[in-house]
Amino acid sequence: MKLYSQIQNLVQELEEDFSSISSERKQDLALFAEKIKESIQQFEKAKVIVICTHNSRRSHLGQVWLRVAANKYNLPIETFSGGTEATAFHPNMVAALQTAGFQVEETSSGENPRYQITISEEDNNQEQLFSKVYSDEYNPQENFIAVMVCTEADGGCPFVAGSVARLALPYTDPKYADGTSEEKEAYQKTLKEIGKEMLYTASLV
Template structure:
C-alpha cells in the first residue's frame, strides 16, 4: 500500500531512526513482536488493544500506527484501543495526526465524536476511533494482546481479562503541553516516538 506522500516520507524517516531506540526498549518491543507472532500462529491473526487511562491520546496513536505498520509489513493484525475510563479523542491529537499526513474525517459529532482515519488513497478501512473503555463491546473480548501505554493504566490493570498477553510500553502523555507554546512540538514528538516503535515492533515479526 502506498501511503499519502507526506505520511510515506515520515514512515521512511522513522524507519531510518530505529537506531535511536534504546536496547532496553527494544527488549520490550521484541517481546511485543514475539507475542504478535505467537497470536498469528495460533489464531491466524493478532488482535491488539492499546490501552491508556482516558483513551484520548496515546492509545489512539498506538492503534493508528500499528495498523499502518501492519499494512506496511503485510501482517494480519487487527488494532483497537481503549481506556480504563472513557473521555474523548483529544482535538490536539487529531490535529497532530492531520499535520503528520493522516487523513482524518469526523464521522459523528457529540460529546465523544467518532473519527475515521485513513493512510492512503486505497485505504478501505472504516474503523471508527472514539474514546471508550478497553472492555467496550466494540473491542475484542478474548484472545487479544493488551499493550499498556501509560504508567497509570499499567499499574491499575495488573490483569486484563481476556488477554493472551500483556505488554508494558509506557509513553509520556503530551497533555503536559496543552495550552502552551510547546503544544504542537510535544504532540509531534509523541506521535513520532509511538510511530517509530510500532513500526520497529512490526518489522521484527
C-alpha cells in the same frame, strides 16, 4: 496499499531512526513482536488493544500507527484501543495526526465524537476512533494482546480479562504541553516516538 506520500516519507524517516531506540526498550519491543508472532501462528491474525487511562491520546496513536506498520510489513494485525475510563479523542491529537498526513474525518459529533482515519487512497478501513473503555463491545473480548501505554493504566489494570498477553510500553503524555507554546511540538514528538516503535516492532515479526 500505497500510503499517502506524506505518511510514506514520515515512515521512512522513522525507520531510518531505529538506532535511536535504547537497547532496553528494544527488548520490550522484541517481546511485543514475539507475542504478535505467537497470535498469528495460533489464531491466523493478531488482535491488539492499545490501552491508556482515558483513551484520548497515546492509545489512539498506538492503534493508528500499528495499523500503518501492519500495512507496511504486510502483517495480519487488527488494531484497537481503549481506556480504563472513557472521555474523548483529544482534539490536539486529532490535529497532530492531520499535520502528519493522516486523513481524518469526523463521522459523529458530541462530547465523544467518532473519527475515521485513512492512510492511503485505497484505504477502505471502516474503523471508528473514539474514546471507550478497553472492554467496550466495539473491541475484541478474547484472544487479544493488551498493550499498556501509560503507567497509570498499567498500575490500575494488573489483569486484562480476555487477553492472551499483557505488555507495558509507557510513553509520556503530551497533555503536559496543552495550552503552551510547546503544544504542537510535544504532540509531534509523541506521534513520532510511538510511530517509530510500532514500525520497529512490526519489522521484527
